[in-house]
Each structure stands twice: as C-alpha cells, then as structure tokens.
Amino acid sequence: MSTQQSRAPERAVRVFAPATIANLGSGFDVLGIAIDRPGDVVVAHRISEPGLNFSVQTEHQDVPSDARHNVAAHVAHLMLNQLRPRFGIQMTLHKQMPIGSGLGSSAASSVASVVAVNALLDAPLPRRDLLRFAVEGERKASGAPHADNVAPSLLGGVCLIRSYDPLDVISIRVRNTIVWVVVHPHLVVRTHDARRIMPRHLPLKVAVRQWGNVGGLTAGLASGDAALVGKCTEDVVAELARADLVPGFHEVKRAALQAGAHGCTLSGSGPSMFAVASSMRAAMQISKAMTHAFARHARVPCEVYISRVNMHGARVYTIPQR
Amino acid sequence: MSTQQSRAPERAVRVFAPATIANLGSGFDVLGIAIDRPGDVVVAHRISEPGLNFSVQTEHQDVPSDARHNVAAHVAHLMLNQLRPRFGIQMTLHKQMPIGSGLGSSAASSVASVVAVNALLDAPLPRRDLLRFAVEGERKASGAPHADNVAPSLLGGVCLIRSYDPLDVISIRVRNTIVWVVVHPHLVVRTHDARRIMPRHLPLKVAVRQWGNVGGLTAGLASGDAALVGKCTEDVVAELARADLVPGFHEVKRAALQAGAHGCTLSGSGPSMFAVASSMRAAMQISKAMTHAFARHARVPCEVYISRVNMHGARVYTIPQR
Numbered sequence: 052m053s054t055q056q057s058r059a060p061e062r063a064v065r066v067f068a069p070a071t072i073a074n075l076g077s078g079f080d081v082l083g084i085a086i087d088r089p090g091d092v093v094v095a096h097r098i099s100e101p102g103l104n105f106s107v108q109t110e111h112q113d114v115p116s117d118a119r120h121n122v123a124a125h126v127a128h129l130m131l132n133q134l135r136p137r138f139g140i141q142m143t144l145h146k147q148m149p150i151g152s153g154l155g156s157s158a159a160s161s162v163a164s165v166v167a168v169n170a171l172l173d174a175p176l177p178r179r180d181l182l183r184f185a186v187e188g189e190r191k192a193s194g195a196p197h198a199d200n201v202a203p204s205l206l207g208g209v210c211l212i213r214s215y216d217p218l219d220v221i222s223i224r225v226r227n228t229i230v231w232v233v234v235h236p237h238l239v240v241r242t243h244d245a246r247r248i249m250p251r252h253l254p255l256k257v258a259v260r261q262w263g264n265v266g267g268l269t270a271g272l273a274s275g276d277a278a279l280v281g282k283c284t285e286d287v288v289a290e291l292a293r294a295d296l297v298p299g300f301h302e303v304k305r306a307a308l309q310a311g312a313h314g315c316t317l318s319g320s321g322p323s324m325f326a327v328a329s330s331m332r333a334a335m336q337i338s339k340a341m342t343h344a345f346a347r348h349a350r351v352p353c354e355v356y357i358s359r360v361n362m363h364g365a366r367v368y369t370i371p372q373r
Numbered sequence: 374m375s376t377q378q379s380r381a382p383e384r385a386v387r388v389f390a391p392a393t394i395a396n397l398g399s400g401f402d403v404l405g406i407a408i409d410r411p412g413d414v415v416v417a418h419r420i421s422e423p424g425l426n427f428s429v430q431t432e433h434q435d436v437p438s439d440a441r442h443n444v445a446a447h448v449a450h451l452m453l454n455q456l457r458p459r460f461g462i463q464m465t466l467h468k469q470m471p472i473g474s475g476l477g478s479s480a481a482s483s484v485a486s487v488v489a490v491n492a493l494l495d496a497p498l499p500r501r502d503l504l505r506f507a508v509e510g511e512r513k514a515s516g517a518p519h520a521d522n523v524a525p526s527l528l529g530g531v532c533l534i535r536s537y538d539p540l541d542v543i544s545i546r547v548r549n550t551i552v553w554v555v556v557h558p559h560l561v562v563r564t565h566d567a568r569r570i571m572p573r574h575l576p577l578k579v580a581v582r583q584w585g586n587v588g589g590l591t592a593g594l595a596s597g598d599a600a601l602v603g604k605c606t607e608d609v610v611a612e613l614a615r616a617d618l619v620p621g622f623h624e625v626k627r628a629a630l631q632a633g634a635h636g637c638t639l640s641g642s643g644p645s646m647f648a649v650a651s652s653m654r655a656a657m658q659i660s661k662a663m664t665h666a667f668a669r670h671a672r673v674p675c676e677v678y679i680s681r682v683n684m685h686g687a688r689v690y691t692i693p694q695r
Binding site for chain 1: 399533535541571575580582583586587596
C-alpha cells in the first residue's frame with residue numbers, strides 16, 4: 052500500500068483543452084490556431100478496475116453522454132486498448148463548448164481526454180504522440196480525421212497540417228501580436244454537413260489563388276502582420292459554399308470590416324466567425340459590430356471571445372488527493 | 374548645351390537582372406526567389422530621337438533579335454509609349470541566359486529592360502511600379518502574365534504572388550541561410566508547352582496537400598529551415614505532368630537526395646532543377662551528384678549555380694560618359 056501510494060496510483064488530473072480556429076479562411080484543412088477561451092475540461096483519476104468509467108456534465112443539449120457515442124470516451128478507449136495500463140480510469144467530461152460551433156468543440160473534448168489519460172500513465176507519451184489518438188475523435192465526430200483543430204488544441208500556437216498521409220504537423224513560429232475576435236452565434240452547423248457541400252474538384256486557377264493566400268497567411272503569422280493575415284484569410288474555396296449555412300454571414304463580415312477588421316470569415320465550418328484585429332481596442336469595436344449584426348440580421352445572441360494565439364495548448368492541473 | 378549636360382541627357386546605364394527559381398515545387402505560380410547568377414544584362418542610353426533603338430548581343434540561338442519579337446524590346450516599348458519621355462533610348466540586350474532554361478530567362482530580359490528605361494527617366498517610377506510592365510514580357514513570352522519570375526528578379530528576395538487579379542506581390546522576410554543548388558542541363562523546355570500540359574482541375578484533396586506544402590515552404594523560408602523547405606518543395610500538381618519533359622529527371626532527383634539535398638525538383642517549368650542544401654559544402658556535393666546523373670542518364674552537360682537568395686534583385690550601374 053505505501054509502495055503503491057508513492058507511485059501515486061490514485062492521482063487525479065484536471066485538463067483544460069482550448070477552442071481553436073481552424074482553416075483561418077484560406078487554409079482549409081491545413082491551418083489552425085488555439086485561443087484562450089472557451090474550452091473543454093476533463094477530470095480523471097485512476098481506478099483499480101481496468102477500462103474506462105465515463106460520465107458527462109454539461110448544460111448543452113446534444114452532447115452524447117453514452118460512452119459509445121462520445122468522442123472523449125472513444126479516444127480514451129483507444130488509448131487504453133492500445134497501451135493497456137494495469138489500472139482503469141474514471142473520467143468526467145465537463146462539456147463547456149456547444150457542439151457544431153465551429154470552434155473545434157469535438158477536438159477540445161478529444162484532446163482533453165487523451166491528455167488526461169496520458170497524464171495518468173506511469174510512462175506518459177510525448178505530447179505529439181497523442182495526435183494520432185485525438186484525430187480519431189475527429190473521425191468519429193465528422194467522418195474525417197482532420198487535424199487542424201486537434202493539433203493546436205493539443206500543442207498550442209499555430210499548427211500547419213503539412214500532410215495527412217503521413218500525418219505531419221508543423222508548429223509555426225509566430226510573432227504573437229495579432230488579436231483574434233471570435234463571435235459564436237447561437238446557431239448550429241454540423242461539420243459533417245459543412246464538409247459534404249465542399250466541391251470535390253477545383254479549377255487550377257482557384258487552387259492557385261487559394262495557395263497564394265495560404266502562403267501569405269503563413270508569412271503574415273510568422274511576422275505578426277495583421278493586415279497581411281487579414282487579407283489572406285480570403286477563401287475562394289470553402290466560404291462560398293458554406294456562407295449560406297450561416298444566416299447573416301455577409302452582413303456580419305461587412306460589419307467587421309467596416310469596424311476595422313483586417314479580415315473576417317468563418318471559424319472552421321461555422322457558424323462562429325472570426326476577425327483579425329491589430330489591437331485589443333480594435334478587437335472590442337469589431338466584436339460589438341459583429342454581435343450587433345448577428346442580432347439584427349439573424350436574430351440570435353452571441354458569445355464573444357477575444358484573445359491572442361494561445362501558445363500553450365492543453366493544460367494539465369494535478370488535483371491534490373484527499 | 375551645358376544646361377543639357379547638367380541634366381545628363383546622354384547618361385547611360387548597365388543593368389543586371391538575375392535569374393530566378395519560380396514555383397519552388399509546391400508554390401506553382403505564386404512563389405519565386407532570385408539567385409546570384411546567371412542573369413541578363415541591358416546597356417542603354419538616351420538618344421535625341423524618340424522611340425527605341427534595339428539590338429541584341431548573344432551566343433545563344435533562338436533569341437529573337439527583331440525588336441517586334443523580343444520581350445526586352447516589347448516591355449521597353451510599352452513603357453516609352455505610356456510615359457512618353459521627350460527622348461528616345463538606344464538599348465542593347467546582352468542575352469546571357471538561354472531561352473527555355475527554367476531560370477526565368479525571359480523575366481530577366483524584361484526586368485533588365487524596364488529597370489534600364491526607368492533609370493534613364495527624369496522622374497523614375499518606384500521599382501514596384503515596374504512590375505506591371507515586366508509581366509507583359511511574360512505574357513508575350515509564354516501567353517500567361519505570370520509574375521513569379523519577374524517579381525524576384527526585379528525586387529530580389531522571396532516573392533509571393535498572393536493574387537493576380539489584382540496583382541499583389543508580397544516580399545517575404547526570410548532568414549537567408551539556405552543554399553540553393555541550380556543545375557541547368559543543355560535541354561530546352563518551352564514554358565508554353567509546360568503550361569499546356571498542366572491539369573485544368575484538381576481534386577480537392579490534391580489541392581489541400583499542395584497548399585499545406587505552400588504553407589510549410591513559406592514558414593521554412595521565413596525561419597531559414599532547410600529541412601522544412603526541402604520537404605515542402607513536394608509538388609503534387611505540376612511535377613507529375615512536367616517531369617517527363619526532362620530526360621533524367623527522376624535519376625537526378627534521386628541523386629540529389631542521396632547526396633544530402635533536403636528537396637529537389639524542377640526550377641520553374643524545367644529543364645533546370647534545383648536542390649535545397651544546408652551549407653555550401655553540402656551544395657557542392659549535391660551539384661556534383663546532379664551533374665553526374667544528368668550526364669549519365671540524359672547524356673547532356675550542365676551548368677551549375679550555387680547561391681543563397683539574392684536579396685537585391687536587378688542592379689543598376691551608371692556608365693561614365695566619355
């Protein structure tokens with residue numbers, strides 16, 4: 052018993068995994084950044100019985116509490132099945148983010164879960180090695196194992212998914228001066244639906260324009276150039292197809308630009324929208340203009356989140372044991 | 374007469390415009406860098422008779438000496454017709470680069486020409502304003518006003534053509550540590566032919582992979598990361614179509630990688646190929662392996678150029694008047 056305790060078999064952790072802005076407009080499926088808030092929380096501790104004991108606490112409807120359908124439980128199961136620790140895990144997902152927000156809600160749950168499981172292992176994996184489990188949560192949630200939300204939620208910063216086959220995620224060095232305004236209207240867009248309406252083929256000219264913008268986006272993030280980043284959020288591939296899923300999209304975008312945003316488009320597949328600002332002061336003005344436009348043109352209330360890039364990603368807090 | 378001389382009406386200039394590596398693999402039509410050598414030279418001076426008096430000096434065949442067909446004369450005409458100075462220009466193009474080399478030969482001629490004309494004006498335009506004239510040389514040469522050679526030859530450094538409509542060229546800040554190996558085999562690929570075989574449409578998945586690489590290329594250039602840049606030269610769009618135009622392509626690429634290159638593919642539309650090296654020493658090894666492979670598999674001799682990015686672009690030298 053004393054030996055067991057020195058190895059902290061009953062230790063417990065609380066993990067916060069942040070929301071993310073994927074795509075950033077032109078960087079469809081390849082770019083994502085972590086922001087400070089919102090995020091999902093997982094609390095977990097070891098139990099002697101092997102396997103997963105899973106529950107959900109949330110105010111949001113539509114969050115599956117059944118472990119078979121919840122992404123957090125799914126990825127925890129995958130990890131436990133593969134790594135086979137000699138103990139089990141009791142896990143509670145505090146689901147704070149609504150599903151279908153465009154802020155990487157499923158990614159935050161998956162990341163919080165894998166980071167929590169990892170923190171409880173005797174020999175935790177390097178954080179990057181958790182990516183392959185976390186993307187499986189995305190596959191379950193939307194049918195596609197896209198990594199542009201899970202990577203920044205897990206690793207923090209700006210992540211470039213250079214390749215999916217094999218998965219190659221690059222953390223881009225940035226000058227973290229740009230202020231990101233995120234407005235989440237009380238609407239739901241299913242990632243699955245948003246992916247289905249994407250075109251299967253692109254004219255070469257359209258693709259060239261998109262990768263010109265991706266290059267500018269990356270260069271602008273590296274140098275902290277809000278004007279360049281804003282301009283390069285221009286998305287000639289996904290925005291056209293997806294904007295119609297978000298009532299008020301065009302009016303909100305126009306309001307943001309008029310209020311001084313350097314660029315504005317969908318966060319992920321929407322309905323949340325983000326804008327690029329040069330300062331906190333500008334960000335406040337822009338967020339007001341955007342929420343006002345959503346209220347007026349879509350008749351929905353919004354949450355607003357303003358932050359620089361969250362360079363830390365998921366955070367682990369050890370909970371003192373009684 | 375003394376007043377005229379103080380305004381230097383007879384001044385003469387010599388302009389060197391450097392070769393360029395366009396595309397850099399994945400950055401088809403959007404990325405280009407200037408290198409130190411080779412390049413084209415224009416010598417020009419004012420004459421009292423308005424209009425252009427044009428001649429060519431070259432060892433290369435296929436270079437049109439007729440002013441109606443030469444890109445340098447074409448862009449000089451455009452500038453003179455639009456700006457209408459009260460004098461004319463006597464211009465000699467010293468055509469040092471072969472046509473169809475994949476090193477931006479037509480761009481170097483156009484750039485040297487517009488920079489020379491500009492240097493002779495009483496009120497020269499800002500250098501960036503010369504881009505719109507120089508791209509017209511590309512339109513004449515290949516049918517497409519692509520800017521990924523003329524921009525770096527004119528401005529130096531790494532240029533991103535973010536947009537063609539309107540033309541938006543961004544000079545990317547780079548850590549200039551990467552060494553570029555360029556091997557020019559004595560073969561000719563017509564840019565026009567190389568463009569014609571490009572696919573008109575891309576599967577979305579292919580386009581996403583390409584813009585993931587463009588993002589990595591830009592990030593790697595910004596931070597001076599040769600390994601990242603090399604990896605991201607991966608080109609899933611143009612290389613497949615164009616490699617067959619260059620005998621020995623696959624063997625030369627393999628030889629470069631085996632000799633330590635981080636990446637290797639076509640410069641522009643070929644036949645020249647470039648490789649990414651971490652040091653001058655590595656570059657020497659790589660260039661030997663590449664020329665050997667060209668000699669063995671395509672039975673052609675090569676020129677080799679090794680340099681870092683040329684941050685200056687076209688250079689103007691004033692010629693003392695007798």
